[in-house]
Amino acid sequence: xxxxxxxxxxxxxxxxxxxxxxSGFSLIFGLMRTVNMAHGALLLLGGYVGYDVVELTGSWxxxxxxxxxxxxxxxxxxxxxxxxxxxxxxxxxTLASIAISIVLADLMLWYWGGITYQVxxxxxxxxxxxxxxxxxxYANIRLALMAFAVVVGVMLWFLIQRTRFGAVIxxxxxxxxxLRALGFPIGRIFxxxxxxxxxxxxxxxxxxxxxxxxxxxxxxxxxxxxLVVVIVGGMGSIGGAALGALLVGLAEQYGLAYAPTYxxxxxxxxxxxxxxxxxQGLMGRSEQ
Amino acid sequence: xxxxxxxxxxxxLPFVLNDFWLTQIATRALIxxxxxxxxxxxxxxxxxxxxxxxxxxxxxxxxxxxxxxNTVGVGIKLPFWVSIPAALLFSVTAGALIGYIxxxxxxxxAIMITLAIGVAFFYFTRQNYAVFNGWTGxxxxxxxxxxxxxxxxxxxxxxxxxxxxAIAVVLVSLFARAPLGLAIQAVRDAPSRVMALxxxxxxxxxxxxxxxxxxxxxxxxxxxxxxxxxxSFSVGLGPIIDVLIIAVxxxxxxxxxxxxxxxxxxxxDTFAVDLIDRDRFNTLIGMVLLIIVMVAxxxxxxxxxxxxxxxxxxxxxxxxxxxxxxxx
Amino acid sequence: xxGASTSVVEMATDSVLDITxxxxxxxxxxxxxxxNLSVSHKPLSILGRNGMGKTSLCQAIMGLHRHSAGNIRFxxxxxxxxxxxxxxxxxxxxxxxGRRVFRSLTVDEHLQIVERSGxxxxxERVYDTFPRLAERRRNLGDRLSGxxxxxxxxxxxxxxxxRLILLDEPTEGLAPTIVDDVVTLITxxxxxGIAVVLVEQNMHAxxxxxxxVAIMVGGQVVDVLPSEQLASDSELQNHYLGLDLVNN
Numbered sequence: 017x018x019x020x021x022x023x024x025x026x027x028x029x030x031x032x033x034x035x036x037x038x039s040g041f042s043l044i045f046g047l048m049r050t051v052n053m054a055h056g057a058l059l060l061l062g063g064y065v066g067y068d069v070v071e072l073t074g075s076w077x078x079x080x081x082x083x084x085x086x087x088x089x090x091x092x093x094x095x096x097x098x099x100x101x102x103x104x105x106x107x108x109x110t111l112a113s114i115a116i117s118i119v120l121a122d123l124m125l126w127y128w129g130g131i132t133y134q135v136x137x138x139x140x141x142x143x144x145x146x147x148x149x150x151x152x153x154y155a156n157i158r159l160a161l162m163a164f165a166v167v168v169g170v171m172l173w174f175l176i177q178r179t180r181f182g183a184v185i186x187x188x189x190x191x192x193x194x195l196r197a198l199g200f201p202i203g204r205i206f207x208x209x210x211x212x213x214x215x216x217x218x219x220x221x222x223x224x225x226x227x228x229x230x231x232x233x234x235x236x237x238x239x240x241x242x243l244v245v246v247i248v249g250g251m252g253s254i255g256g257a258a259l260g261a262l263l264v265g266l267a268e269q270y271g272l273a274y275a276p277t278y279x280x281x282x283x284x285x286x287x288x289x290x291x292x293x294x295x296q297g298l299m300g301r302s303e304q
Numbered sequence: 305x306x307x308x309x310x311x312x313x314x315x316x317l318p319f320v321l322n323d324f325w326l327t328q329i330a331t332r333a334l335i336x337x338x339x340x341x342x343x344x345x346x347x348x349x350x351x352x353x354x355x356x357x358x359x360x361x362x363x364x365x366x367x368x369x370x371x372x373x374n375t376v377g378v379g380i381k382l383p384f385w386v387s388i389p390a391a392l393l394f395s396v397t398a399g400a401l402i403g404y405i406x407x408x409x410x411x412x413x414a415i416m417i418t419l420a421i422g423v424a425f426f427y428f429t430r431q432n433y434a435v436f437n438g439w440t441g442x443x444x445x446x447x448x449x450x451x452x453x454x455x456x457x458x459x460x461x462x463x464x465x466x467x468x469x470a471i472a473v474v475l476v477s478l479f480a481r482a483p484l485g486l487a488i489q490a491v492r493d494a495p496s497r498v499m500a501l502x503x504x505x506x507x508x509x510x511x512x513x514x515x516x517x518x519x520x521x522x523x524x525x526x527x528x529x530x531x532x533x534x535x536s537f538s539v540g541l542g543p544i545i546d547v548l549i550i551a552v553x554x555x556x557x558x559x560x561x562x563x564x565x566x567x568x569x570x571x572x573d574t575f576a577v578d579l580i581d582r583d584r585f586n587t588l589i590g591m592v593l594l595i596i597v598m599v600a601x602x603x604x605x606x607x608x609x610x611x612x613x614x615x616x617x618x619x620x621x622x623x624x625x626x627x628x629x630x631x632x
Numbered sequence: 633x634x635g636a637s638t639s640v641v642e643m644a645t646d647s648v649l650d651i652t653x654x655x656x657x658x659x660x661x662x663x664x665x666x667x668n669l670s671v672s673h674k675p676l677s678i679l680g681r682n683g684m685g686k687t688s689l690c691q692a693i694m695g696l697h698r699h700s701a702g703n704i705r706f707x708x709x710x711x712x713x714x715x716x717x718x719x720x721x722x723x724x725x726x727x728x729x730g731r732r733v734f735r736s737l738t739v740d741e742h743l744q745i746v747e748r749s750g751x752x753x754x755x756e757r758v759y760d761t762f763p764r765l766a767e768r769r770r771n772l773g774d775r776l777s778g779x780x781x782x783x784x785x786x787x788x789x790x791x792x793x794x795r796l797i798l799l800d801e802p803t804e805g806l807a808p809t810i811v812d813d814v815v816t817l818i819t820x821x822x823x824x825g826i827a828v829v830l831v832e833q834n835m836h837a838x839x840x841x842x843x844x845v846a847i848m849v850g851g852q853v854v855d856v857l858p859s860e861q862l863a864s865d866s867e868l869q870n871h872y873l874g875l876d877l878v879n880n
Binding site: 049051098101102105106107108110111112114115116117118119121122123126236240243244246247251278279280281283284287288291292295 | 353405406408409411412413415416417419420421423424427428431432541545548552583584586587589590591593594597598601
């Protein structure tokens with residue numbers, strides 16, 4: 017029972033991280049139909065920058081903010097400078113973003129080296145907590161991570177469902193041409209949404225570097241988890257990203273605990289099953 | 305005629321090149337080209353970019369390693385005339401299975417699903433010791449010896465790769481003209497219309513992936529003989545992206561582009577050290593990929609074809625104007 | 633007829649939209665051939681049978697499909713090179729075929745994203761004009777009836793406070809009473825001094841709403857004539873729009 021509880025908590029922690037990473041990926045795809053293969057690289061960039069800022073200033077919150085900002089700027093530059101010019105040609109965008117991801121990863125390896133980084137935590141987040149009712153101890157940072165994911169999820173929901181900017185994004189998802197014909201500069205909206213999605217990735221990177229650690233390869237790990245999460249949950253849906261992240265995170269941890277050799281097979285099995293039953297993902301809209 | 309012009313210098317290569325150029329450049333490019341051909345075949349005729357071709361090649365390679373002589377003590381030794389067909393059978397079956405999983409997916413969805421499958425296979429080989437020997441994999445694999453000559457012998461392996469490449473190209477063009485191949489192209493152009501005609505989409509898609517498994521399997525077998533080892537790294541994201549880059553550089557609109565891309569890739573890989581810091585090869589190849597995608601999305605093959613067409617048009621034009629001149 | 637009521641004198645001769653020698657291709661097929669059309673403040677209808685290039689012309693005017701040759705001048709400015717959003721900002725509003733309301737936006741959100749403060753048309757005025765939309769303000773776009781969607785699509789365009797409204801088959805698929813409402817609405821828009829281009833297949837509805845008619849056949853504007861002339865000449869109607877053309 018104790019093991020089960022701990023494994024469940026670990027699964028939820030992982031799910032929270034996967035959600036933070038995948039929500040930005042899904043947001044970008046939902047509006048622009050762009051599969052941003054550089055999403056993982058932007059996440060790692062955010063993580064590195066966040067680490068440097070925390071080391072320099074000692075402020076964890078500032079590290080999160082700067083990590084998100086760095087990724088947002090890089091993401092906006094990628095969309096404005098490269099991907100925006102191929103809007104509508106999805107395959108070409110995918111290939112270009114793979115190229116960008118290769119270059120970014122290599123340049124980061126060059127600058128930050130091949131070592132593993134872990135962000136030092138502020139006092140309130142280090143140490144652990146004996147959880148009431150459940151009776152198990154758990155690390156503060158992981159609890160904070162779950163809370164952070166919930167807050168980000170709620171804020172994203174609010175932004176998209178309850179604000180004017182969110183309504184414009186939804187309109188763009190529904191019918192881009194019509195939105196343009198109403199006078200909305202779609203190019204600038206794309207850049208803004210790309211920056212927002214990248215900021216989510218960058219913050220996820222700093223949090224991953226705090227709760228776990230980051231090193232070259234973290235980019236691919238999160239790119240792939242984002243892919244699986246959105247395939248399972250449904251592309252372009254924030255709720256789908258949350259559901260997909262929960263399923264994948266829990267499956268991975270249960271797999272690791274109860275069938276250590278084949279943890280990955282669980283994840284894969286879920287994906288194949290969902291593809292067979294609902295190719296558009298659990299909460300995705302079917303493609304016309 | 306045209307094939308003869310191409311074949312003669314290719315056959316003459318081993319007599320001209322030294323072992324380094326023959327093995328490190330020519331043979332390697334051919335082997336990579338065969339695997340990339342399986343990708344550009346799917347891209348050209350089915351309109352699907354698959355990231356699982358290295359997985360298919362790896363399945364064939366692992367079969368050869370498991371059933372062949374190796375130095376890690378895993379597997380059962382079988383004669384090569386059993387292990388080679390078995391390897392191809394497995395890669396074809398795996399291809400069919402992947403095709404079945406991705407049967408309803410097009411475009412970016414197909415990319416994501418095949419990528420996820422490829423990476424899942426990579427993790428699987430790392431975790432499984434009984435068959436794949438974990439992340440260390442197999443080493444000390446030796447190519448079979450036929451009539452006293454090892455197939456790993458530089459010129460023998462070159463000719464073997466050249467013959468495999470030629471057979472693969474011929475098979476691709478035969479397949480494209482066969483009824484099933486035409487059905488595949490119909491699926492590419494208008495999947496909904498094909499379904500409306502009552503033709504099931506599943507069969508052509510599965511067949512195309514299975515066929516690509518055959519070609520990738522051929523490349524995988526040659527590669528394991530060439531490398532003399534195989535491990536999880538051989539089926540990881542690195543090689544997956546390499547083969548994609550080769551196919552894109554060559555051009556996804558024509559299957560032969562794969563070999564053009566492979567030569568460029570191998571030359572860059574080998575001589576990048578002279579251009580830039582060896583450690584920054586990824587930046588170089590990433591930039592090359594980006595530039596190709598931005599300025600020549602249909603790859604070098606298309607660029608070359610356009611250049612030839614332009615030259616011909618110019619000749620035609622000047623021929624015409626010359627004729628007009630004589631008329632006046 | 634409404635023609636009499638549109639005596640917005642000072643602007644009557646100004647041309648709002650000038651299309652000259654417009655060509656448009658879809659891939660290799662040539663859809664519009666040297667289209668010439670001039671729109672003033674007199675409401676104009678573009679009539680033609682299906683497949684004659686009417687919707688393509690709308691998309692070319694709006695910039696949603698880039699023309700291959702020719703000029704589009706709007707209020708004295710060349711807009712042919714502008715992206716659709718700039719054309720909309722310049723005062724062109726588009727009510728597309730099939731309405732194209734956003735399915736995941738509520739009625740109120742449709743209006744909210746387009747509304748500009750201090751403009752002649754705002755949300756309150758829309759709700760006053762269309763009480764039906766006020767009742768349905770919390771409903772999503774794809775939960776509305778065809779007539780409601782049409783009201784919403786027109787309101788959305790009006791909130792841009794445009795100088796010209798381009799309506800592509802606004803009566804398509806609507807019940808006859810609703811068609812009459814749309815015609816009345818268009819007449820009201822005209823009275824406000826907004827130029828109207830009404831693309832229609834429903835000749836009778838169009839002739840009630842406009843003064844001038846342009847006929848499109850085979851991707852070309854073949855004739856421009858006063859509505860009264862077309863209304864009274866059944867032979868002409870047959871010639872341009874009638875079924876006998878099918879047999880040609």
